[in-house]
Amino acid sequence: MKNLRLLIAAVCLCAFGLLPLTASAAETEIVLWHSYRAEEKTALEKVVADYNKANAGKVKVTTLAVPYDAFADKITATxxxxxxxxxxxxxxxxxxGWIEAGNTIEPIDFYLDDALKKRFIPSTVQxxxxxxxxxxxPLNYKSIALVYNKKLVPTxxxxxxxxVxxxxxxxxxxxxxxxxxxxxADFYFHAALMNGFGGGVFDAKFNPTLNSPENLKSIDQLLKWIDKDGILPAEPSSALITSLFNDGKAGIVFSGPWFLGEIAKGIDYGIAPLPTLDEAGGKPMRPWMTVEGIYVTAPSKNKELAFDVAKFLTTTAAAKVLALEGRQSPANSEVYNDAEVSKDPQLKAFREQVEVAVPMPNVPEMTMVWSPATSAMNAILKKASKPKEALDKAQQQVAKDVAGLRKK
Structure with a gap:
């Protein structure tokens, strides 16, 4: 009975603020999964620590780094x-795909207002x-750009x-x-030419358009660079491209931020937007853009708090940390007005490139495209098939697979 009276007294004191509640009793845990490593991981954890400090006693965000190769399957399964x-x-x-599967990602239109939408580069919201x-x-984005050896290519x-x-x-x-x-030969990289000529993989209703006249023109342009102009190596692998650039045997490379970490120390390199296409009336090459988003999971029991965390991670202050310390390109548009960020040549170049980049299609039908498109590219480049024949074959296969997907 004495112990019971003491317990009741303690509860009353807590209620009147005379005794502190323990962290475990007061804090709500929000769990965040990501696949970042190295400096990207360190920068994200720093921003999360700032959030936890500002919300001590109320919310605690716990992060878990999941290996990228297993990440998508882990989300789907759990x-x-x-x-x-x-x-x-x-x-x-x-x-x-996750939305169509159901009970995976929570729609957030209810939480969005115009001020929040204006925080981001418009195409990243798209x-x-x-x-x-x-x-x-949208948190960060990635796209390819033009990387050049300043010793070989001053401008x-x-x-x-x-x-050329x-x-x-x-x-x-x-x-x-x-x-x-x-x-x-990688369809992801070829998309910059394909989109530049006004082509693409789907129409407005997401019906495949792989054999469109515009796509065929982009193939003709690539073959001109290979066969007539002779400026490209045969069958370039990622390892070969890196080796050529590091050995001073490639003046220009089309690649993304992931390539920068492979450049040998001592090489003075620059980054610039991909060139415009004289053959397409001066239109720019338009690479695909991938956007890393922060998603609230549908089964979460703390959706409002989770969204509050997502908002914090996309603030200008957080974006500055992700940009300067994580070496990422934030989707937050305001951060590029910051003095330190604006004078960073890497961040500036990718920010310019994203203005004409095309968000990679996020529809389930996109999974049907990769294999036939890759086969078509290989057949064309190995001279095993004429471009139109290869694209027609790819179109037929994708159309068949998409029809099958939609019947499910």
Whole structure:
């Protein structure tokens, strides 16, 4: 009885604020999954620590780094069953599939207002939108741009004509030197030409358009660079491209921020937007953009708090940490007005590039495209098939697979 009276007295004192509640009794835990490593992980954890400090005693965000190769499958397997996190960070390419599967990602239009929407680069919000509904806040984006060796290329080319002129002067196949090197057989990289000519993989209703006249023109342009201009190496792998650039045997590379970490120390390099296409009336090359969004999971029991965390992670202050310390390109548009961020050449170049980048389609049908498109590219480049025949075959296969997907 004495112990009971003491317990009641303690509860009363807590209620009147005379005794502190313990953290475990007061704090709500919000679990956040991501796949960042190295400096990206450190920067994210710093921002999370700032949130936890500002909300001490109320909310505590716990992060878990999941290996990227297993991340998507882990989300698919755990979240719909209520076994996953409250929040997770992932690119938009799987968004449509998870939404169609159900009970995975919470729509957030209810929480959005005009002021919050204006925080972001518009195309990054577009990437978070599926069939007219917004499902996440954009955090960071990635796209390819033009990376050049300043010793070999003092001024980056701004047009395809300038590109060919510069690249021809640098190319010497006997010594294994090329003016330009990139993974042109990879459909992801070829998309910059495809979109530049006004092509794409789907129409407005997400019906496949792989064999469109515009896509065929982009293939013709690539073959011109390979066969007529002779400025590209044959069958360039990622390892070969890195080796050529580091050995001073490639003046220009088309690649993304992931390539920068592979550049050898001592090489003075620059980054610039991809050139415009003289052959397409001066339109810019338009690479695909992947956007890493922060998603509130549908089964979360703390959706409002989870969304509050997502908002904090996308503030200008948080974006500055992710940019300068994590070396990422934030979707927050305001951060690029910051003095330190605006004078950073890497951040500036990718910010310019994203103005013409195209969000990679986030619909489930996109998964049907990769294999046929890759087969078509290989057949064309190995001269095993004429471009139109290869694209027609790919179109037929994707149309068949999409029809099958929609019957399910």
């Amino acid at each position: 979240v719909p069953r209520g076994k996953g996190p409250d929040l997770f960070i992932f690119a938009q390419d799987r968004l449509g 990437a978070m939108t599926y069939r007219g509904t917004t499902y996440g806040l 980056p080319p701004k047009t395809s004509g300038e590109l 002129t510069v690249a021809k002067k640098l190319t010497d196949k006997k010594s294994g030197r090329f003016g330009l090197a990139y993974s042109y």
